[in-house]
Amino acid sequence: MKNVRPKKFLGQHFLKDQNTAKAIADTIDACAGLPVLEVGPGMGVLTQYLLPKRREMKVVEIDFESVAYLREKYPQLENNIIEDDFLKMHLENTFDGQPFVLTGNYPYNISSQIFFKMLDYRHLIPCCTGMIQKEVAERMAARPGSKAYGILSVLLQLWYDVEYLFTVEPGVFNPPPKVKSAVVRLTRNAINDAGCDEHLLRRVVKTTFNQRRKMMRGSLKPLFAQLNSETGQHSDHTAFLSQQLLTRRPEQLSVQDFVDLTNAISKEMKLAADKQ
Structure with missing residues (x-):
């Protein structure tokens, strides 16, 4: 059986250490009884330890060589190999609308996109585990006030409890990546409602962290200009932007602070509309 050649354009780094593979597979044990969807199984180094857990299991793989190997x-697995791009899948069809665990040695070039897609399907994914770049894992688990705290931290922690489980060195991969890796587990928390306009929340978080060196008032000013344009308003939001909270930088705000700020912005826009 011919081994699969790792493809750089797919972000493939095949794990070759069996102890690490088993440890990653064991991270799903905390999510008892649920079916499992593995993303990017490659040659099945993780798959071989997931199969004995006797769960309903499917794998999704975009690389035709890996599919043939598997x-x-x-x-x-014959009837449970999905030859597709995970980012384009309609996950509600994967297990007939039933919740499942998402896991894998995720391709490094799309790892953040995988987690943003997971957020869109959070009602179906109560548990997610897997291996990603160490830097991304640190951002996911970071707390307010740290340099790693950012967009992923806020948007993921609103809905999930994030655990940084362990670090993985480059030498256990073929080819070795230029960075360290880490294994994480995300478990849905009890929140079922964002408590604000979720679309606006994402805009606020992304806008402010994309200019993270600025005080909040500086990065929000162009957002208000965009909101005015979208709603046909010509309102002046100087008074709103002068509040004390907005003299801080985004990494200093908690998840709840961002929810409260989003509600305040919604209220500000409504008040401005009522005056016109």
């Missing part, structure tokens, strides 16, 4: 090595 079909030959794991015939029990």
Whole structure:
């Protein structure tokens, strides 16, 4: 059986250490009983330790060479290999609308996109585990006030409890990546309502962290200009932008601070509309 050649354009770094593979597979044990969807199984180094857990299991793989390899090595997966791009999948069809665990040695070039997609399907994914770049894992788990705290931190922590489980060195991969990796587990918290306009929340978070060196008032000013344009208003929001909270930088705000700020912006826009 011919091994699969790692492809740089797919962000493939095949894990070759069996102890690490088993440790990653064991991270799903905290999510008992749920079906499992593995993203990017490659040659199945993680798959081989997931299959004995006797869960309903599917794998999604975009690389045709890996798909052929998996079909030959794991015939029990034959009807559960999805040859597709995970980012384009309609996940509500994966297990007939039933919740499932998402796991994998995620391709490094799309790891953040995978988690943003997970947020869109959070009602179906109560648990997510897997391996990503160490830097991304640190951002996901970061607390307010740290340099790593950012967009991923806020948007993920609103809906999930994030655990940084362990670090993985480059030498256990083929080819070795230029960065360290880390394994994380995300578990849905009890929040079912963002408590604000979620679309606006994402805009506020992304706008402010994309200019993270500025005080909040500086990065929000162009956002208000955009909101005015979208609603046909010509309002002056100078008084709103002068409040004390907005003299801080985005990494100093908690998740709840961002929710409260989003509500305040919604209220400000409504008040301005009522005056016109």
